[in-house]
Amino acid sequence: MSPTSQRTVSIIGIPMDLGQNRRGVDMGPSALRYAGLQQKLERLGYQVEDRGNLELVDRAALPPEGGLAYLPEVVKACDVVYAAGRDAIARGTVPVFLGGDHSIAAGTVGGVTDSGRAGLVWVDAHGDFNTPETSPSGNVHGMPLAALMGLGDARLVDQGRPGPKIPPEDVVLIGIRDLDEKERVALRESKATVYTMREIDERGIAEVAAEAISRLSHTDRLHVSLDMDSVDPSFAPGVGTPVAGGLTFREAHLLMELLAEGAEIGSIDIVEVNPILDTHNQTAALALQLLTSLLGQTIF
Numbered sequence: 651m652s653p654t655s656q657r658t659v660s661i662i663g664i665p666m667d668l669g670q671n672r673r674g675v676d677m678g679p680s681a682l683r684y685a686g687l688q689q690k691l692e693r694l695g696y697q698v699e700d701r702g703n704l705e706l707v708d709r710a711a712l713p714p715e716g717g718l719a720y721l722p723e724v725v726k727a728c729d730v731v732y733a734a735g736r737d738a739i740a741r742g743t744v745p746v747f748l749g750g751d752h753s754i755a756a757g758t759v760g761g762v763t764d765s766g767r768a769g770l771v772w773v774d775a776h777g778d779f780n781t782p783e784t785s786p787s788g789n790v791h792g793m794p795l796a797a798l799m800g801l802g803d804a805r806l807v808d809q810g811r812p813g814p815k816i817p818p819e820d821v822v823l824i825g826i827r828d829l830d831e832k833e834r835v836a837l838r839e840s841k842a843t844v845y846t847m848r849e850i851d852e853r854g855i856a857e858v859a860a861e862a863i864s865r866l867s868h869t870d871r872l873h874v875s876l877d878m879d880s881v882d883p884s885f886a887p888g889v890g891t892p893v894a895g896g897l898t899f900r901e902a903h904l905l906m907e908l909l910a911e912g913a914e915i916g917s918i919d920i921v922e923v924n925p926i927l928d929t930h931n932q933t934a935a936l937a938l939q940l941l942t943s944l945l946g947q948t949i950f
Contacts, residue, residue, distance in 0.1 A: 659696045660743040661687065662734050663703035666727050668720040669753030669791030672890040674926035679703055679748035681925040681934035690942050704730050717788035724790045725805045728757030732810035735761020735917065746941065749921030751791040752778055755875050759798050760810040762873050762917040769866030770816055771909065772823045774877040775893040777837045784832035799840060818842045820869055822862045824905065825880040828893045847895055855901040856908065863912035871916030874909060874944060878922050878937050886936055888928025906943035915944055
């Protein structure tokens with residue numbers, strides 16, 4: 651997507667940490683803004699509107715159980731997120747959703763596909779393809795992709811609008827390296843396209859990116875859902891569920907650059923930035939660099 655002063659990026663903060671046990675990702679939107687989000691996008695030539703943070707329930711006001719006990723509140727939050735995404739697309743803007751844990755994607759992806767089809771590029775160390783029956787932890791941030799494809803608790807599946815929000819042929823996962831046993835089976839049966847870190851090691855990120863773009867070429871635009879734990883913890887330490895052996899700094903940048911060159915980027919998630927676990931806002935700064943690459947910034 652070529653940056654232009656005629657394009658408007660709509661920044662939507664989603665300070666939610668209900669989907670996991672570790673606290674801190676609710677501060678992700680602030681960390682990204684502190685890293686200079688608006689200024690860097692304006693330098694790229696975009697009009698930028700910051701819609702602020704969505705008003706969601708404060709976790710401190712809820713019982714301490716966590717896990718599936720928070721599912722009703724996650725669904726309520728995703729309803730608000732869904733409406734914000736639907737509105738941003740209707741206004742012709744490019745929504746950039748600042749998480750928050752990855753359970754927000756049940757709302758973001760649903761909202762941006764409310765009026766039309768979009769390909770989904772899910773960049774993550776994890777599949778997020780669990781259901782309440784398969785999840786060892788019960789944490790909802792491990793369930794949004796399954797719900798988007800029609801699997802799991804009906805309240806999450808039917809959030810926003812009834813039924814699945816995206817078919818398997820419109821879904822590509824990149825960077826996967828940590829799956830639960832039953833999740834692995836379900837993801838394989840789903841027929842979504844999955845590129846694990848082994849495939850990236852063997853084939854290279856450029857070939858994987860090109861193939862992913864080709865597989866989604868039947869869609870008019872892409873929604874890129876970037877979980878910062880997709881990047882190796884040596885580059886992105888400020889995440890709640892780090893897994894060694896992830897994308898390198900340059901692999902992550904090249905992936906974003908190739909997606910920007912090869913497809914229309916219609917909407918973006920940046921999730922799981924946890925400033926409490928970070929070093930000098932390093933992970934938020936990298937997330938912002940990857941975002942600008944995805945929105946058209948190049949080296950030369």
